[in-house]
Structures are given as structure tokens and as C-alpha cells.
Amino acid sequence: xxxxxxxxxxxxxxxxxxxxxxxxxxxxxxxxxxxxxxxxxxxxxxxxxxxxxxxxxxxxxxxxxxxxxxxxxxxxxxxxxxxxxxxxxxxxxxxxxxxxxxxxxxxxxxxxxxxxxxxxxxxxxxxxxxxxxxxxxxxxxxxxxxxxxxxxxxxxxxxxxxxxxxxxxxxxxxxxxxxxxxxxxxxxxxxxxxxxxxxxxxxxxxxxxxxxxxxxxxxxxxxxxxxxxxxxxxxxxxxxxxxxxxxxxxxxxxxxxxxxxxxxxxxxxxxxxxxxxxxxxxxxxxxxxxxxxxxxxxxxxxxxxxxxxxxxxxxxxxxxxxxxxxxxxxxxxxxxxxxxxxxxxxxxxxxxxxxxxxxxxxxxxxxxxxxxxxxxxxxxxxxxxxxxxxxxxxxxxxxxxxxxxxxxxxxxxxxxxxxxxxxxxxxxxxxxxxxxxxxxxxxxxxxxxxxxxxxxxxxxxxxxxxxxxxxxxxxxxxxxxxxxxx
Amino acid sequence: xxxxxxxxxxxxxxxxxxxxxxxxxxxxxxxxxxxxxxxxxxxxxxxxxxxxxxxxxxxxxxxxxxxxxxxxxxxxxxxxxxxxxxxxxxxxxxxxxxxxxxxxxxxxxxxxxxxxxxxxxxxxxxxxxxxxxxxxxxxxxxxxxxxxxxxxxxxxxxxxxxxxxxxxxxxxxxxxxxxxxxxxxxxxxxxxxxxxxxxxxxxxxxxxxxxxxxxxxxxxxxxxxxxxxxxxxxxxxxxxxxxxxxxxxxxxxxxxxxxxxxxxxxxxxxxxxxxxxxxxxxxxxxxxxxxxxxxxxxxxxxxxxxxxxxxxxxxxxxxxxxxxxxxxxxxxxxxxxxxxxxxxxxxxxxxxxxxxxxxxxxxxxxxxxxxxxxxxxxxxxxxxxxxxxxxxxxxxxxxxxxxxxxxxxxxxxxxxxxxxxxxxxxxxxxxxxxxxxxxxxxxxxxxxxxxxxxxxxxxxxxx
Numbered sequence: 006x007x008x009x010x011x012x013x014x015x016x017x018x019x020x021x022x023x024x025x026x027x028x029x030x031x032x033x034x035x036x037x038x039x040x041x042x043x044x045x046x047x048x049x050x051x052x053x054x055x056x057x058x059x060x061x062x063x064x065x066x067x068x069x070x071x072x073x074x075x076x077x078x079x080x081x082x083x084x085x086x087x088x089x090x091x092x093x094x095x096x097x098x099x100x101x102x103x104x105x106x107x108x109x110x111x112x113x114x115x116x117x118x119x120x121x122x123x124x125x126x127x128x129x130x131x132x133x134x135x136x137x138x139x140x141x142x143x144x145x146x147x148x149x150x151x152x153x154x155x156x157x158x159x160x161x162x163x164x165x166x167x168x169x170x171x172x173x174x175x176x177x178x179x180x181x182x183x184x185x186x187x188x189x190x191x192x193x194x195x196x197x198x199x200x201x202x203x204x205x206x207x208x209x210x211x212x213x214x215x216x217x218x219x220x221x222x223x224x225x226x227x228x229x230x231x232x233x234x235x236x237x238x239x240x241x242x243x244x245x246x247x248x249x250x251x252x253x254x255x256x257x258x259x260x261x262x263x264x265x266x267x268x269x270x271x272x273x274x275x276x277x278x279x280x281x282x283x284x285x286x287x288x289x290x291x292x293x294x295x296x297x298x299x300x301x302x303x304x305x306x307x308x309x310x311x312x313x314x315x316x317x318x319x320x321x322x323x324x325x326x327x328x329x330x331x332x333x334x335x336x337x338x339x340x341x342x343x344x345x346x347x348x349x350x351x352x353x354x355x356x357x358x359x360x361x362x363x364x365x366x367x368x369x370x371x372x373x374x375x376x377x378x379x380x381x382x383x384x385x386x387x388x389x390x391x392x393x394x395x396x397x398x399x400x401x402x403x404x405x406x407x408x409x410x411x412x413x414x415x416x417x418x419x420x421x422x423x424x425x426x427x428x429x430x431x432x433x434x435x436x437x438x439x440x441x442x443x444x445x446x447x448x449x450x451x452x453x454x455x456x457x458x459x460x461x462x463x464x465x466x467x468x469x470x471x472x473x474x475x476x477x478x479x480x481x482x483x484x485x486x487x488x489x490x491x
Numbered sequence: 492x493x494x495x496x497x498x499x500x501x502x503x504x505x506x507x508x509x510x511x512x513x514x515x516x517x518x519x520x521x522x523x524x525x526x527x528x529x530x531x532x533x534x535x536x537x538x539x540x541x542x543x544x545x546x547x548x549x550x551x552x553x554x555x556x557x558x559x560x561x562x563x564x565x566x567x568x569x570x571x572x573x574x575x576x577x578x579x580x581x582x583x584x585x586x587x588x589x590x591x592x593x594x595x596x597x598x599x600x601x602x603x604x605x606x607x608x609x610x611x612x613x614x615x616x617x618x619x620x621x622x623x624x625x626x627x628x629x630x631x632x633x634x635x636x637x638x639x640x641x642x643x644x645x646x647x648x649x650x651x652x653x654x655x656x657x658x659x660x661x662x663x664x665x666x667x668x669x670x671x672x673x674x675x676x677x678x679x680x681x682x683x684x685x686x687x688x689x690x691x692x693x694x695x696x697x698x699x700x701x702x703x704x705x706x707x708x709x710x711x712x713x714x715x716x717x718x719x720x721x722x723x724x725x726x727x728x729x730x731x732x733x734x735x736x737x738x739x740x741x742x743x744x745x746x747x748x749x750x751x752x753x754x755x756x757x758x759x760x761x762x763x764x765x766x767x768x769x770x771x772x773x774x775x776x777x778x779x780x781x782x783x784x785x786x787x788x789x790x791x792x793x794x795x796x797x798x799x800x801x802x803x804x805x806x807x808x809x810x811x812x813x814x815x816x817x818x819x820x821x822x823x824x825x826x827x828x829x830x831x832x833x834x835x836x837x838x839x840x841x842x843x844x845x846x847x848x849x850x851x852x853x854x855x856x857x858x859x860x861x862x863x864x865x866x867x868x869x870x871x872x873x874x875x876x877x878x879x880x881x882x883x884x885x886x887x888x889x890x891x892x893x894x895x896x897x898x899x900x901x902x903x904x905x906x907x908x909x910x911x912x913x914x915x916x917x918x919x920x921x922x923x924x925x926x927x928x929x930x931x932x933x934x935x936x937x938x939x940x941x942x943x944x945x946x947x948x949x950x951x952x953x954x
Contacts, residue, residue: 067944067946068944068945068946069946070946071878071946136865137865137866137870140864140865140870141865141866143864144859144864148911151907151908151911151912152911152912158912159908159912159913163901163904163908166900166904167897167900167901167904170864170896170897170900171893171894171897174893174896174897175893177874177877178877178881178889178890178893181874181877181878181881182881184878185878185881185882
């Protein structure tokens with residue numbers, strides 16, 4: 006019941022916000038999203054108390070004749086993703102308080118609707134429902150980018166939409182194929198466990214086909230090299246909050262999908278093609294890192310760094326080791342928080358100076374020391390310094406990939422070094438040195454900006470020092486997943 | 492059957508309206524009549540038997556009644572939408588009569604049991620439409636449309652007739668069930684000319700549903716005809732043609748499916764590719780929708796190709812027809828209102844979101860539905876087709892369908908982008924008649940409703 010409520014509440018809230026005029030919409034949306042976070046905390050407590058609590062799952066027939074159920078439930082990994090989503094959405098809404106959007110009610114309504122779809126993706130226990138939520142998440146973000154995006158948004162959002170839809174359709178066919186092979190007392194079923202069984206009963210060739218059909222959808226969403234070409238443009242063009250939703254949460258749909266909807270279904274396909282997929286991921290890490298180093302635009306740099314990070318996550322997952330997957334989950338959480346922080350920094354810089362080009366910035370530390378410290382903390386989290394949240398995940402990830410193949414791990418490990426290079430170079434150019442442009446005046450931060458940055462920094466440090474609560478859930482979750490992989 | 496009779500009666504009544512001077516009353520009478528026809532149709536559908544007439548030449552079974560229901564309901568919406576089309580014109584009663592007779596033909600097509608009724612249905616439906624396509628008398632494009640439609644349509648009718656004759660020659664019967672049993676008895680030693688006849692009928696039907704490579708008339712006719720007549724062609728006519736197609740090939744010629752499925756698969760692949768890539772290159776909204784209708788025709792043909800005679804296929808086709816009709820009526824209703832000033836290009840939609848936000852929203856929903864995005868009905872329609880197809884040997888067609896669907900999203904979204912993103916030339920709001928708003932909102936709401944609970948439709952037609 007609680008899970009269904011978690012999906013229903015943002016839907017109703019979003020619809021309500023559509024009808025509120027002016028800035029009240031913004032405050033209302035913030036309030037609703039905080040309540041939603043409260044609900045998620047409630048789910049967390051419940052889960053801690055008893056992971057199998059029936060409050061956490063909900064099942065109702067949707068289209069009976071086709072075996073489609075509205076079946077949602079929270080398991081360990083789903084819980085972590087729901088926590089991440091519900092934590093980030095209020096932060097994202099709060100971060101928009103200094104931006105003036107036209108028609109704010111539509112903007113915030115769409116964000117809440119997107120939250121609904123995201124939570125649906127993370128909790129769905131029915132293959133068809135999963136697909137529907139997966140597609141639904143695309144529509145609000147498409148309109149957010151189209152209506153409030155930057156230059157040339159028509160062309161770029163269009164590419165984004167078609168690209169991801171294209172992948173999803175393949176996934177749909179892959180899922181229908183599995184569904185056609187399910188057999189529960191003579192009936193077909195969309196339930197996740199039945200799809201697992203159906204997938205495993207297939208021959209190697211069939212599994213390979215299904216693997217690529219489904220993997221392409223996830224690979225485009227993450228994105229993994231070479232399916233990434235939509236991503237940098239879209240991240241740069243989207244309004245900051247849209248970019249945060251895309252990179253902070255939506256990207257995790259892809260990695261989450263691989264863990265829950267790909268690995269357990271096609272073990273043989275994975276055995277055959279997993280290596281190729283890992284190599285692609287690792288190529289993506291190095292490729293994106295090198296491009297990031299040569300970027301001039303800070304927002305674009307973050308976009309490429311995101312490809313590098315997700316490449317490592319994907320490699321860790323596909324290594325199919327306990328540590329690789331656990332690291333991936335931890336890194337998904339950390340990356341979500343950090344990348345939202347980084348995009349927010351880029352937004353603040355743009356608001357104060359009117360540019361995101363790093364060559365035109367410089368010497369901001371001298372003008373605003375607090376900002377410099379907060380920026381540094383987020384940046385260190387992103388390069389995974391020990392005692393920041395990024396460290397735990399990255400360590401486990403590289404460890405997991407190493408168990409799979411040492412040579413690949415060596416290349417994947419480059420992400421640490423290259424990441425430090427482009428991030429620190431960016432910091433140097435933006436914050437240190439002389440003021441490049443004497444007109445640049447960087448005043449003190451607005452109240453809401455401070456709150457958002459402080460919360461993000463606290464989370465980065467807190468979970469860097471004491472990751473145990475999350476790590477425990479992740480470990481348990483991965484143990485269950487590993488059982489399914491055997 | 493009662494629905495068919497009522498609508499025939501309405502057609503005759505409409506012709507009398509000029510003489511007895513009740514032109515003003517005609518529209519309400521027609522609407523009432525259609526409601527009555529729907530009610531009778533529904534009552535017949537509720538009964539657990541099928542109705543057979545004229546020595547089993549026409550029989551309203553569940554399937555026929557389901558398709559008739561969709562056609563009658565669509566026609567009801569269409570008449571509300573079209574009220575000012577009739578008012579503008581001097582020959583109003585003729586148009587009423589023609590549309591009603593076209594409907595009679597459509598209903599016959601859903602229920603034919605005999606090759607003669609099939610041919611009669613096709614002709615009764617088509618001939619009024621040739622005239623209606625040319626009904627903007629002073630517009631050269633409309634004349635061209637009518638003329639083209641007539642010539643190409645007659646050509647297809649010729650094919651159909653020739654095909655029927657050859658099949659008759661081989662089987663000795665016009666009756667669908669007798670042909671069927673004859674085939675199953677003499678499966679192996681049918682003469683070659685029988686197969687030629689079947690293929691000729693396939694070509695004629697593909698022409699009627701405008702599948703490539705027999706689609707060349709469609710874009711010109713859709714563009715030239717008055718927008719509302721285009722709406723009629725792409726909904727009522729299409730649904731009827733598919734009902735007939737399905738009965739002919741999934742009942743009549745099911746036994747020799749190996750002969751025609753290969754050809755049909757090629758036709759589908761060609762339609763998907765040609766329609767979607769051509770649509771992507773068009774600027775005229777009506778042409779875009781014409782090509783889009785070709786691509787949807789290909790999707791519906793896939794169900795027939797799958798040739799699984801089960802609830803699944805029947806449901807898939809019924810659901811697809813319904814979803815497509817709803818989306819098309821909404822889309823054409825909006826196109827009709829937006830292009831009243833004469834500009835039929837995509838840029839006529841520029842800035843519609845500012846000029847009339849609710850209309851833009853409805854158009855966006857219609858476009859998303861035609862593109863097949865959840866939670867609209869278009870998505871489930873595609874889903875049902877995919878499920879029907881995945882068990883067959885034509886899995887490669889699914890890949891073609893996916894690739895071309897991605898192209899399809901391009902042109903549907905072009906209209907959405909124009910509405911929400913492009914700068915408008917004028918800021919004046921776009922006023923719309925109340926009755927049109929009613930139809931557009933109702934069809935949009937229905938599009939979403941049967942998208943959220945497709946079970947209603949799927950289970951309603953589970954027979």
C-alpha cells in the first residue's frame with residue numbers, strides 16, 4: 006500500500022500544482038515533495054523493521070486477460086533508489102527558487118509527474134508496468150526541455166526523445182518475447198519472477214538476442230558509449246532543473262534496469278556478450294574523460310564526466326560480482342547527489358557571471374570564500390576522495406571489475422586519475438588565479454542556494470564517513486540479486 | 492442489421508429534405524437516427540447469436556457488430572464536427588445523403604458473407620466518396636482529388652471483380668464459407684488461376700486500405716479533399732475496409748495463408764518504410780496525416796498477417812481501429828479548425844499553445860497517441876500488434892516496424908514542437924465552435940481513458 010501511495014501522491018500533487026497560478030505553485034511543489042520524502046523515510050523504517058512487510062507491496066490486476074498487473078513493491082535496491090529520488094526532488098525544486106520560469110505551475114507540475122514515473126520504474130514488479138513507467142518518465146522531461154530549455158532546444162530535445170524511444174521499443178519487443186515464453190499454469194504472466202524463469206529457459210542464441218534488445222534501451226538511457234551522442238547536448242540545453250532530473254535520477258533508470266531487468270533474465274546471453282558490453286563501458290570511461298579534459302564549457306564538462314562515471318557503474322554491474330553490483334548501487338546514490346550539486350554550481354556561476362566558459366572565469370575564491378569551500382567539497386565527492394560518499398562506491402566498483410578481469414580494471418581505474426585531472430583543472434580555472442574579466446562581480450549567495458549546497462555537502466561528508474546504513478541495505482539487496490544470478 | 496436499415500432510411504430521408512423543406516431539421520434528425528442505430532446495434536450485440544439475412548449473404552455476427560459499433564460511433568462524432576461544413580454549402584442535402592450512403596456501404600462491408608455483398612459494400616462506400624472528395628467545386632485540388640480517387644478506385648474495383656470471378660471459377664461459389672470448405676477439401680489441387688484471383692483480391696483490398704505500393708492516390712486525395720471528408724476517409728472508411736479485409740483473408744482464405752502472407756509481409760514492410768519516410772519530408776499537415784494513415788494501415792495489416800484466429804488478433808484489430816479512429820477524429824477536428832484560414836502547412840500550428848492552450852494539449856495527446864506513447868490508447872494498440880506478431884515467423888517485420896516508428900515520432904513531434912516552441916505570427920486567440928470543442932475533448936478523453944484501462948475494450952470484445 007505504501008508503495009502505491011508513493012506513486013500516487015506525486016501524481017495527485019502534480020495534477021494539483023498544474024492548477025495553481027504563480028509562485029505559489031513552487032512552494033506547493035516543494036511542500037509536496039518534502040511530504041513525499043517523509044513517506045519514503047517511512048518506507049525505510051518499515052523496511053528496516055521487516056523487509057517483507059506487506060505494507061510495502063501492492064498488487065492489483067490491470068488488464069486481467071493479458072496477465073498485466075499493477076504490481077509494485079520495494080526491495081532493498083528499489084528502496085535506495087526511491088530514497089534517492091525523493092531526496093533529490095525537493096533539493097531540485099529548492100534549487101530553482103532563484104530562477105524565474107514562465108508558467109511555473111506547468112514546470113513544477115511536470116517535475117512531480119516525472120517523480121511519479123521514476124518511482125514507478127524503481128518499484129514495478131511487473132514487466133509491462135515497468136515499461137509503461139519507463140516511457141512515462143520521458144514525456145514530462147521532454148516537455149521540460151522543450152519549453153524551458155536553451156538555444157536550439159527543438160532539434161536537441163527531439164534527438165533525445167527519438168533516441169531513447171527507439172531503444173525502449175526494442176526493449177518492449179524483448180519483453181513481449183519473454184512474456185510469450187512464460188507459462189504459469191498454462192497462462193502467460195508479466196510478473197518479474199516469471200519473466201526471470203522464462204528468460205533462463207531460453208537457448209543461448211535466444212538469450213543473446215534478448216540481451217541486446219533490452220540492453221540497448223538501458224545503454225541509451227545511461228548512456229554507454231557509443232549510444233551517448235544525445236546526452237551532452239541535451240544536458241547543456243535543458244534547464245538546470247531538467248538536467249538535474251536527467252543526470253541525478255533518470256540516468257539511474259538505466260543502471261537500475263540492468264540490475265533488475267537484465268542480469269537475472271539472460272545469464273547465458275550475458276556470459277556471451279557481457280565482455281563486449283564491459284569493453285564498451287570502459288571505452289566510454291576513457292573517451293568521455295579525455296573529451297571532458299578539453300572542454301571549455303563547465304556544464305558540458307559535467308555532462309561528459311557523467312558519461313565516464315556511468316561507464317564505470319555499468320562495467321561494475323556487468324562484471325556480475327557481489328562487489329561490482331554493490332559498488333554500482335552505492336555509486337548510483339553518490340553520483341546522483343554529486344552531479345546534482347555540480348550542475349547547481351554551474352547554474353550559480355552562470356547566474357552570477359553570465360557565462361559558463363571556464364576561460365572567462367577565475368579568482369572567484371577571493372570574492373566568495375564560502376562558495377569556494379562548498380564547491381570544493383562537492384568536487385572532491387565527485388572525484389571520490391576517501392571520506393566522501395563517492396569513495397565507497399568507486400572502490401567497490403573497481404574491485405568488482407578487477408575480479409572480473411584485471412586488464413579491464415586497469416583501464417577502468419583510469420577514471421580516478423582522469424576524473425581528478427578534469428575536475429581539479431576546472432576548479433583551478435574557475436575559482437583560483439586572477440580575475441580574468443574585471444567586470445565579473447560575484448556577490449554572496451542567496452539563502453536558498455546556501456541551503457541547497459549545504460545539504461548536499463552534509464550528505465557528501467556524512468555518507469563518506471558513515472556509509473553503513475546504506476551500504477548494509479545495498480549488501481543485502483545484492484546478495485538476493487546474486488542468488489537470482491546463479 | 493437494424494442499424495444498417497436505419498442509416499439507409501436516413502439517407503433517403505436526407506434526399507427528401509430539399510423537396511419537403513426541412514433542411515434545418517436534418518442534422519438533429521440524422522444525429523438522433525445515428526444514436527438509434529447505435530442503440531439497436533448494441534442490443535443486437537448483447538444477444539448471444541448472430542443475425543443472418545438474405546440467404547446468408549450478409550450476417551451480423553459479434554465481430555461485425557463490434558466493427559459496426561465503432562463505425563457508427565465515429566460517424567456520430569463526425570457529424571457533430573461537420574455541422575458547419577454542411578451549413579456553408581449550397582448542396583447540403585446531397586452531401587448528407589452521400590455521407591450516409593457511404594456509411595451504409597461501410598456497415599455492409601463489416602458483415603459481408605458473400606462475394607457479391609463484398610463488392611456491393613465496396614462500391615456503395617466508394618462512389619459517394621468520389622463525389623465528396625470533389626465537393627469543393629471551385630477548388631482545383633479538390634477536383635483533382637475526386638478525379639484521381641475515382642480513376643484509381645475504379646481500377647481497384649476492377650481488380651476486385653476480376654479476382655472474385657476467378658475465385659468463383661475455381662470454387663463454384665460466392666459464399667465465403669463454401670469457398671472456405673471447398674479450399675480445405677481440395678487444398679492441394681486448386682488451379683493456378685484461383686491463386687491469381689486471391690492475389691488480385693489482395694491487391695484490391697490493399698488499394699482500399701491504401702497500403703504501399705497501392706497508396707499513391709492517398710496523399711493527393713487526402714490533401715485535396717475538404718478536411719472533414721479526409722477525416723471520414725481515414726476513420727470510417729479505413730475501419731470498414733479492415734473489417735472486410737480481415738473477414739476475407741482470415742476467414743475465407745485462411746487455409747491457403749502460405750500463398751498470401753509472403754506478399755502481404757512485403758506490402759507491410761514497403762508501407763512502413765515508404766509512409767514514414769515520406770511523411771517525414773512533408774510540410775502539409777494533411778499529407779502528413781495521409782502518410783501516417785498508411786503507416787497505421789501497415790500496423791493493422793500485421794494483425795491480419797499474424798493470422799492467428801484467436802481473440803488476441805480480433806481484439807488487436809478492433810482496439811487498433813478504435814484507437815486510431817479516436818486519435819484521427821481529434822487530430823482532423825483540430826486540423827480543420829486551425830487550417831480554416833487556408834494555410835495547411837505545419838507552420839499553421841506555430842504558437843498554438845499560446846493561442847489556444849487546451850486545443851494544443853488535445854492535439855499533443857492525439858499526436859502522442861498516433862505515435863504510440865503510453866498512456867494513450869495508441870500505445871496499447873501497438874502493443875497488441877506486437878504481441879500478435881511476435882509468435883509468427885515474421886519477426887523481422889517487428890524490427891522494421893520499430894525502426895520506422897522512430898521516424899514516425901519525428902513528424903508527430905514536429906507538430907508538437909511547432910505548437911509549443913515556434914513563435915506564432917499572430918497573437919489573436921483561436922475561437923472554436925462549441926460543438927467542435929465537445930467532440931475534440933471527448934475523443935481526447937476517450938483516447939486517454941482506453942489507454943489507462945484497455946481492459947474495458949479488451950474484455951468487452953472477448954468473445
